[in-house]
Amino acid sequence: MDGQGQHSAAERFALAEKRLLHRNDLDVDMLIPLLDMLLGGGDFSDLYFAASSSEGWQLQDRKVTGGSFSATQGVGARSVSGDRTGFAYSGDMSPRALGAAIAAAVGMSRSGRESRRGIAIDRPDSSHALYSSIDPTATADAAPKIKLLQDVDRLARATDPRIVRVSASLQMSHSVVLVAASDGALAGDMRPKVQLSLTVLAEAGGKRANGTASAGWRAGLEYFDAARVAALVAHATRIALVNLDARPAPAGVMTVVLGPGFPGVLLHEAVGHGLEGDAHRKRSSVFAGRMGTAVAAPGVTVIDDGTLPGRIGSLNSDDEGTPTRRNVLIEDGKLTGLMQDRLNARLMNDAVTGNARRQSYAHLPMPRMTNTFLAAGGHDPAEIVESVGRGIYAAGFGGGQVDITSGQFNFSATEAYLIEAGRVTAPIRGATLIGLGHEALHRISMIGNDLRLENGMCGKSGQSVSVGVGQPTVRIEDMVVGGTG
Amino acid sequence: MSGYLLHDEAMLSQVARDAVGHARRSGFGQAVCVAREFAGLTIKVKDGLPETAVRDGGQSVSVTVFDGGRTGTATTSTLTAQAIRTAVERAIAIAREVEPDAEAGCADPEWLARDGRDVELYAPSGLEAADIAAAAKAIEDAAIDASATQPARIVEAGATSHDSRWARAIGADFCRAASASNQSRWCVAIAERDGAMNRAAWRSAERRTNKLPPPQAIGATAVAYAVRKLGARAVKTQTAPVLLDATIAGSLVREFCGGLFGAPQHQKSTFLADAMDRRAIAAHLDLVEDPFEPFGMASGGCDGEGVAGMHRFVVREGVVEGYFLSSRWARKLGRRSTGNADGTWNLFLTSRLAGKADDTAAMLRRLGRGLWVTEFLGGRCDPVTGAYSKAVAGFWVEDGEAAFPVQDVTIAGDLATMLGQLRFVGADVYRDGAVRTGSILLGDMKIAGR
Numbered sequence: 001m002d003g004q005g006q007h008s009a010a011e012r013f014a015l016a017e018k019r020l021l022h023r024n025d026l027d028v029d030m031l032i033p034l035l036d037m038l039l040g041g042g043d044f045s046d047l048y049f050a051a052s053s054s055e056g057w058q059l060q061d062r063k064v065t066g067g068s069f070s071a072t073q074g075v076g077a078r079s080v081s082g083d084r085t086g087f088a089y090s091g092d093m094s095p096r097a098l099g100a101a102i103a104a105a106v107g108m109s110r111s112g113r114e115s116r117r118g119i120a121i122d123r124p125d126s127s128h129a130l131y132s133s134i135d136p137t138a139t140a141d142a143a144p145k146i147k148l149l150q151d152v153d154r155l156a157r158a159t160d161p162r163i164v165r166v167s168a169s170l171q172m173s174h175s176v177v178l179v180a181a182s183d184g185a186l187a188g189d190m191r192p193k194v195q196l197s198l199t200v201l202a203e204a205g206g207k208r209a210n211g212t213a214s215a216g217w218r219a220g221l222e223y224f225d226a227a228r229v230a231a232l233v234a235h236a237t238r239i240a241l242v243n244l245d246a247r248p249a250p251a252g253v254m255t256v257v258l259g260p261g262f263p264g265v266l267l268h269e270a271v272g273h274g275l276e277g278d279a280h281r282k283r284s285s286v287f288a289g290r291m292g293t294a295v296a297a298p299g300v301t302v303i304d305d306g307t308l309p310g311r312i313g314s315l316n317s318d319d320e321g322t323p324t325r326r327n328v329l330i331e332d333g334k335l336t337g338l339m340q341d342r343l344n345a346r347l348m349n350d351a352v353t354g355n356a357r358r359q360s361y362a363h364l365p366m367p368r369m370t371n372t373f374l375a376a377g378g379h380d381p382a383e384i385v386e387s388v389g390r391g392i393y394a395a396g397f398g399g400g401q402v403d404i405t406s407g408q409f410n411f412s413a414t415e416a417y418l419i420e421a422g423r424v425t426a427p428i429r430g431a432t433l434i435g436l437g438h439e440a441l442h443r444i445s446m447i448g449n450d451l452r453l454e455n456g457m458c459g460k461s462g463q464s465v466s467v468g469v470g471q472p473t474v475r476i477e478d479m480v481v482g483g484t485g
Numbered sequence: 486m487s488g489y490l491l492h493d494e495a496m497l498s499q500v501a502r503d504a505v506g507h508a509r510r511s512g513f514g515q516a517v518c519v520a521r522e523f524a525g526l527t528i529k530v531k532d533g534l535p536e537t538a539v540r541d542g543g544q545s546v547s548v549t550v551f552d553g554g555r556t557g558t559a560t561t562s563t564l565t566a567q568a569i570r571t572a573v574e575r576a577i578a579i580a581r582e583v584e585p586d587a588e589a590g591c592a593d594p595e596w597l598a599r600d601g602r603d604v605e606l607y608a609p610s611g612l613e614a615a616d617i618a619a620a621a622k623a624i625e626d627a628a629i630d631a632s633a634t635q636p637a638r639i640v641e642a643g644a645t646s647h648d649s650r651w652a653r654a655i656g657a658d659f660c661r662a663a664s665a666s667n668q669s670r671w672c673v674a675i676a677e678r679d680g681a682m683n684r685a686a687w688r689s690a691e692r693r694t695n696k697l698p699p700p701q702a703i704g705a706t707a708v709a710y711a712v713r714k715l716g717a718r719a720v721k722t723q724t725a726p727v728l729l730d731a732t733i734a735g736s737l738v739r740e741f742c743g744g745l746f747g748a749p750q751h752q753k754s755t756f757l758a759d760a761m762d763r764r765a766i767a768a769h770l771d772l773v774e775d776p777f778e779p780f781g782m783a784s785g786g787c788d789g790e791g792v793a794g795m796h797r798f799v800v801r802e803g804v805v806e807g808y809f810l811s812s813r814w815a816r817k818l819g820r821r822s823t824g825n826a827d828g829t830w831n832l833f834l835t836s837r838l839a840g841k842a843d844d845t846a847a848m849l850r851r852l853g854r855g856l857w858v859t860e861f862l863g864g865r866c867d868p869v870t871g872a873y874s875k876a877v878a879g880f881w882v883e884d885g886e887a888a889f890p891v892q893d894v895t896i897a898g899d900l901a902t903m904l905g906q907l908r909f910v911g912a913d914v915y916r917d918g919a920v921r922t923g924s925i926l927l928g929d930m931k932i933a934g935r
Contacts, residue, residue: 057583065586066556067579071572073562074543083531088540091562101540108528108538108614140575142582165752201754201869208754210869249874251897251933252722284640284675286682362543401863401876405675405684406714408892410876412865430872432864432895434933480719482864482874482895482933 005132007190012133012316016178016188020049020073024093028180032120034098035182040106042081044342046181048319049075049093050361053137054173059149059166067142076361077105080343083281089362120184128316128323130309131218133190136172145170148196148224152233156200159237162244165201170194172221179321181342187321192218193312193466195455196232202240209429211240212414216312216455216466239396239415242427249416249431249483255391256433256479257384257419261452262397264471267374268456269402269409270437271302275329275337276355276367276460277344279404286407286438287335295335296441299377302330304339306354306370312455313371313468317354320365324354329372330441339367359463369458371468377447381473384446386422392431392481393417393424399456402437410434432482440476448473488609488648489524489542494662497522500546500564501654507573508550509657513580515551515591516573517655519789520544520564525647525667526614530621538614541647548576554585588816591790596812596822597659598793603786605779606665608693610646620644620670620700628672628704636715637708640684641673646694655791663786668694672704676711683717685710690918692780710859717890719934720881726855727896727927728848730879731913733861735920738834740866740873741766741904745805746825747814749868756871756901760805766904769837772800774807776830783831783919787824794824799832834922836910848911848924850885856896856932857882864895871900894934903927 007015021027031047038045051073057064075098076089088104090097152168175191195216202209213236217223258266271287279285287295296302306324308314315324320342329337340348341356344367357368385393393416400411413431417424453470500520508516524542528535546569547560557579559572612620625642632638645668652662671688687706691697729737743749744757757765766772776794778784787793790812799807810818811826824830849857857880864875874897880887911923 061586063584063586065554065584065589066558067583068558068560069572069575069579070560071562071568072545072560084535085537086535087537089542091543104540108526108535108540140578142579146582146584165754201752208869210754210867248872249897251895251931253935282640284682284684362541364537364539398865399863403684403862405682406892408862408876408878410863410895412863412874429870430865430867430874430897432874432876432897434862434876434893434895436893480893480895480933480935482876482897482931484872484874484897484899484931 005134006129007133008129009127012190013188015133015190016176019176020051020093020178025095031180034102035180038077038079038102038106039182040079042079044080044182046078046179046320047075048361049178050175052173052175054171055137057145057149057170059153059168062153064146064149074361075101077101078364079105083347085343085364087364128307130307130314130316132192134192134220135174136192136194136220137174144221148221151229152198155230155233156198156237159233160241162202162204162241163200163237164203166198168198170196179319181321185321187317189316192220194219194221194223196224198232198236200236200240202244204244207244209240209243209246211236211238211243214455217310218312218314219310242415243429246427246429248485249428249481250485251481251483253478254481255388256476256481257388257391257393258471258474258476259393259395260448260450260472261470262454263394264373264469265397265400265411265456267302267471268369268372268469269400269411270440271330272369272372273402274404274407274437275339277338277340277348277350278367280338281344281348285404290335293335294333295438296330296333297444298333299447300330300333300441300444301328301375302372303328303375304355304369304372308371308468311371311453311468312466315370318356319358320356322352322354322356324370327353339369341365341367357465359465363463366461368460368465369467371453373451373453373470374447374472374474376449376451376472379446379448381448381450384448384473384475385419385424387446387475388419388422391419393419394431394433407436407438409437428483428485430483434480434482440479443477444474445477446475488666490522490648490650492522492650494650494652494664497650497652498660498662500569501652502660504546504548504569504573505654507570508548508577511577513550513552513577514656517549517591517653519547519651519653521649521651523647523649525645526617527643527645528614528617528621529641529643530618530625531641533622533625535618546572548573550576550580551590552580554587554589555580555583556589588813590812591655592792592812592822597655597791598787599659601786601793602777603663604777604784606663606692606784608666608780609648610666610668610694612646617644617646623700624670624672624704627701628674628708631705631708632674635676635708635712636678637674637676637711639672639674642704643671645669653791659791661787666692668692668697670697670703672707674707674711676715678715681715683711683714685714690782714878714890717878717892719893720891720932722933724929724931726852727930728852728855728857729925729927730857730859731911731915731922731924732917733859734922734925735917736861737925738832738920738922740900742809742829742832743868745799745808747808747810747818750808751814751817754869756869761808763805764803765805766800766803767907768803770800770803770907770910771798771835771837773833774799774830775833776824778831781831783829788826790822790826792822792824792826794830829919832920834910839910839912839923841912843912845911845913845924848913848926849882849887851909851926852882853885854883856891857887858896866900873898873900873903894932896930896932898930
């Protein structure tokens with residue numbers, strides 16, 4: 001372990017082995033016959049052990065009146081034959097319970113074939129050390145956590161007398177995972193996460209408006225120093241105060257300038273989900289069959305990178321034990337890569353990309369994004385705004401959705417303004433942006449030099465994982481904006 | 486018929502009582518413990534064979550202790566005595582550290598439904614993996630049949646059967662247990678023409694297998710819904726009335742009800758602030774809540790605080806008669822808990838204007854010319870201001886009939902105005918989880934398109 005609490009891959013594996021296997025009377029050698037049984041003549045099997053703890057503290061009405069703690073553990077057993085998967089899991093990690101889960105998974109995959117090869121498990125191969133192994137939930141000392149939330153409340157209220165209500169929450173979690181697979185993959189990881197979120201309500205002249213902000217990192221509580229807390233509070237209060245004066249958003253087709261950072265959710269929705277391997281294998285993505293062709297305007301480069309140090313979308317190795325990496329999905333407008341897990345990569349004769357992710361041991365892995373962003377371009381952001389005669393400047397979004405089959409995406413602005421004669425003017429509310437991802441990508445006409453990444457939560461098939469989203473300032477032509485103005 | 490669960494109600498009740506007993510012996514008389522178990526099977530088929538077959542199963546114990554208004558909660562997925570004691574001690578440690586909220590605590594003793602009526606929710610299917618796979622295959626077969634003459638293919642057909650059971654102990658003398666079943670069937674189809682693809686899913690969820698629709702209804706509906714979206718285009722930006730199809734209209738009811746919960750009412754963080762006894766929606770509308778519907782998807786004998794809900798009017802003739810309150814927010818508002826600590830029970834929105842003949846075709850005729858929304862793709866309703874802006878898909882309607890499918894459009898308005906000017910609710914009632922409503926005819930909304 002180095003001075004920042006970061007362990008090497010071998011150290012991480014040893015810690016995970018101790019926590020997840022030895023404590024349950026298991027060891028790596030015992031996994032080999034279990035994986036063989038799970039394989040059952042199929043193509044691939046894996047066991048995913050995890051123990052997670054999480055802690056949450058909430059502030060309302062100036063006080064932290066409640067907190068919560070949760071501890072879960074279990075193992076998922078997966079057997080894959082062709083494109084068929086049998087899966088069972090157990091919250092009990094004893095050898096007996098593990099055997100029962102394996103029998104259930106094999107019973108349901110019903111390949112009926114005998115095992116045909118021996119299994120040899122390798123040592124861990126991820127050389128990443130992207131974050132600390134610290135467990136932010138290990139200390140029961142609540143005082144610094146409560147003080148942090150009280151600082152948030154005090155700072156927010158001191159910003160402006162129109163801030164009348166502050167709600168804040170602090171979430172901390174730690175997961176120890178170990179994955180062993182019949183193809184020899186073996187990896188252990190420790191994944192800390194700390195997140196601070198706040199919502200403020202501003203009130204003036206009978207009008208009310210909300211502002212929210214959130215930040216997080218794979219680290220302990222120390223991540224939230226005074227400067228980061230102040231920045232978070234300033235962000236939420238600014239949105240609430242601006243929105244007090246917001247007028248209804250105009251409706252119709254217009255030029256849109258998206259600010260840097262979270263508006264990158266556009267890329268996440270309009271492009272990212274459509275470049276996940278499962279959607280291509282099943283031909284359910286509008287981008288299926290378009291590898292190597294121009295799917296975006298020249299200059300548009302989209303990257304998914306699970307190796308950015310500390311980011312909540314980053315992983316030392318994915319949930320199948322594959323080291324994460326930087327994958328260029330679109331390069332200068334051309335589709336160059338997909339995000340893959342083992343099952344889809346194997347069936348598509350493609351390489352794994354370190355994008356297999358799962359919400360927990362009780363869920364099946366699938367191809368998912370890590371940190372997905374539009375690479376920086378050459379324009380000064382001010383120059384981009386000045387280039388627009390009349391349009392919308394959208395600085396913040398509450399999230400978005402996509403239908404990967406039709407390519408239709410939408411997202412809702414939480415902070416947006418009119419652009420008039422090259423200047424950002426009045427704030428607007430209730431703006432929803434909608435479009436077809438494959439069309440919108442061709443309408444990106446200017447890309448700023450101010451790339452910024454932020455955090456998000458991504459849902460797919462009922463599973464939720466932490467991701468990073470980001471982009472520089474961009475100008476997009478002819479987007480449909482929904483509003484009442 | 487036996488279900489998928491390992492533990493009976495007596496065993497879970499004992500776990501819950503033991504945890505509360507441990508808290509009480511530690512000096513925390515105000516304690517709530519819920520012991521839960523769930524188990525079941527989920528199978529998706531492709532080309533007649535299981536593509537993914539998942540055996541689900543898990544358990545948890547959650548303990549909440551109150552100490553003079555200070556609240557601590559801890560949850561563990563391990564049901565050993567040691568793990569549960571550790572959870573109780575962690576909950577106590579948290580409660581000792583936080584600040585008091587005078588209104589936080591267990592439900593008042595006189596609110597507790599110690600001997601309240603139980604509601605039938607448990608109907609274990611007894612289906613094994615092969616049976617579930619056969620149910621999913623029947624849906625896929627039906628969908629394939631339906632797509633034989635259509636430009637459509639089947640992406641997924643699936644079936645699940647799950648059982649769950651829980652026991653809740655509160656303080657010295659409250660302990661109730663219940664069991665529930667859930668059956669679900671679905672199909673996803675993609676229609677393709679001229680290089681454009683559209684996806685549609687159709688799903689049905691019930692507590693009893695014999696109430697599920699036949700496989701043909703699920704498979705054929707998914708195919709028909711995918712095909713009818715082909716050729717969709719945008720409409721011009723304009724103002725026109727909007728008809729929300731019954732299958733998606735429940736979202737409007739949920740957005741309205743969201744403002745009637747205790748927290749937003751107390752914090753006045755809703756466009757419906759101080760709504761009690763005031764007209765909040767059109768005068769021809771009633772909204773009834775029923776916790777006790779047998780095998781209802783949102784039925785139950787009591788909420789997570791041990792308080793029973795009520796069969797009641799939440800809204801009568803447009804006037805709000807009730808909020809959705811937990812103990813804490815009830816106390817803050819000077820009211821009594823309504824047994825809604827876990828959300829709403831079954832809700833029924835009806836119009837006094839509607840008759841049996843007001844089916845979807847009649848509602849389209851009432852719409853005349855405007856947008857029939859069959860899908861919400863996303864968007865937002867600001868709970869504070871009521872600013873409503875949604876990305877939608879559906880059909881443009883002329884002369885009371887669907888003229889062409891629509892995409893790339895949003896609808897926007899002010900939720901308070903939309904509810905106040907709500908024109909009609911059809912008799913084409915659809916149940917979406919907790920909410921039953923017919924299709925909803927709204928007044929003019931801003932439609933943004935190309």
